[in-house]
Amino acid sequence: MINLINMGSDIGNLTINAFNAIIESDVIVNYDNIDMSDLDTYLKGKEIICLDEIESVEDRDTAGIDLDESESIEIEADVYSRLNEKYSKIELAVSKSSDNNVSIICSNGTKIFGIANLLIQITSKYNNLELKIYPAVSPIDYSSAVLGAPFNDLVAIDLNNPISSDRELRNKIRFALKSNLVLFIHNPVGENFKKLKKIVVKFNDELLSGIVRDDYSYEICKFKDIDEESLEEGSSLVIGNRLTHELEDYMVTSSDYIVEPKFISQNIDFFERYLKDETPKGLDYDCEYLPCHKTLEACDFCYCPFYPCADGVTGGEWIKDKDVWSCQHCDWIHLEEPCKAIRKGLGKILEDKDDLKSKHIELLKLRRECLLKTLK
Numbered sequence: 001m002i003n004l005i006n007m008g009s010d011i012g013n014l015t016i017n018a019f020n021a022i023i024e025s026d027v028i029v030n031y032d033n034i035d036m037s038d039l040d041t042y043l044k045g046k047e048i049i050c051l052d053e054i055e056s057v058e059d060r061d062t063a064g065i066d067l068d069e070s071e072s073i074e075i076e077a078d079v080y081s082r083l084n085e086k087y088s089k090i091e092l093a094v095s096k097s098s099d100n101n102v103s104i105i106c107s108n109g110t111k112i113f114g115i116a117n118l119l120i121q122i123t124s125k126y127n128n129l130e131l132k133i134y135p136a137v138s139p140i141d142y143s144s145a146v147l148g149a150p151f152n153d154l155v156a157i158d159l160n161n162p163i164s165s166d167r168e169l170r171n172k173i174r175f176a177l178k179s180n181l182v183l184f185i186h187n188p189v190g191e192n193f194k195k196l197k198k199i200v201v202k203f204n205d206e207l208l209s210g211i212v213r214d215d216y217s218y219e220i221c222k223f224k225d226i227d228e229e230s231l232e233e234g235s236s237l238v239i240g241n242r243l244t245h246e247l248e249d250y251m252v253t254s255s256d257y258i259v260e261p262k263f264i265s266q267n268i269d270f271f272e273r274y275l276k277d278e279t280p281k282g283l284d285y286d287c288e289y290l291p292c293h294k295t296l297e298a299c300d301f302c303y304c305p306f307y308p309c310a311d312g313v314t315g316g317e318w319i320k321d322k323d324v325w326s327c328q329h330c331d332w333i334h335l336e337e338p339c340k341a342i343r344k345g346l347g348k349i350l351e352d353k354d355d356l357k358s359k360h361i362e363l364l365k366l367r368r369e370c371l372l373k374t375l376k
């Protein structure tokens with residue numbers, strides 16, 4: 001039996017099942033030479049195999065290749081050498097597994113989900129090999145939780161695959177950004193970050209982004225303000241979508257937080273008049289409060305049909321300790337383009353003032369649709 005134990009970013013992220021599998025193993029192959037001193041008590045009497053004990057394959061791998069021939073051959077030989085060094089650890093685990101219960105311990109390293117994919121492909125050469133894979137808290141779960149769970153619609157892209165072309169990466173990243181998906185990149189360091197930056201800058205470098213490090217520390221800033229130096233080896237980068245915003249030092253992406261609507265009489269009066277087409281379109285120059293918002297362009301929704309949306313992406317917020325949603329800083333509902341989009345959709349939903357309450361979820365769907373159309 002071969003157990004693949006993914007340790008996660010540190011020993012604290014090991015699952016109980018993975019821990020039990022380690023205890024029940026006779027042989028431990030330390031694939032990434034992880035510091036396992038915290039497990040010393042439990043590893044007594046087991047055969048522990050680390051990197052140093054594996055035969056160096058460097059000479060063998062380059063045999064028969066004239067490294068002076070060209071630079072590209074040198075680079076390829078170097079890649080093979082590194083890969084074979086890693087693969088030989090898996091081969092060793094396979095040979096030991098005929099008489100032993102073996103655990104391969106790996107970190108996430110540059111991979112998002114450890115080496116399960118690699119292990120399955122390599123061991124498909126053998127018959128009757130029993131594999132059990134123990135996941136850890138992956139960098140995706142880890143980053144999502146630390147930042148405030150910005151992942152509602154997510155895509156994870158591997159920038160470290162040596163056989164992915166730049167064109168393939170470009171297409172994947174563009175597709176994700178265009179589709180308003182939150183983008184997760186593990187280990188976006190050096191050249192990888194430069195490649196990524198070129199693509200994101202052309203699309204929208206205002207997107208809110210979070211950098212999460214192994215020690216739980218994180219930074220949130222616009223993509224254009226990311227300091228390349230802050231991207232350490234093993235860190236993760238989350239690029240939010242247009243619905244991602246900062247809230248209480250966290251990064252959240254608007255999703256399914258729904259609050260039951262409560263109405264004040266002015267709101268009901270306004271929509272009674274709206275349904276009779278008696279409310280203003282565009283700026284209301286007769287209003288004594290004009291201009292009531294910083295970027296006021298239209299007074300069509302002096303009262304908002306989505307209230308309370310409970311979604312801070314447009315600037316609304318809870319008044320602390322009052323259980324009241326404040327729209328004071330929401331300028332979006334007072335801009336021309338959103339007003340046009342909302343009017344168009346509202347006609348199909350709102351037939352009576354009571355629909356404000358009974359069709360609140362349908363109205364929130366319309367709001368989201370209008371946000372996706374109009375938010376930059």
Ligand code: SF4
Binds near residue numbers: 326
């Ligand atoms: S924050 Fe904006 S969209 Fe949300 S309820 Fe208030 S005015 Fe409407």
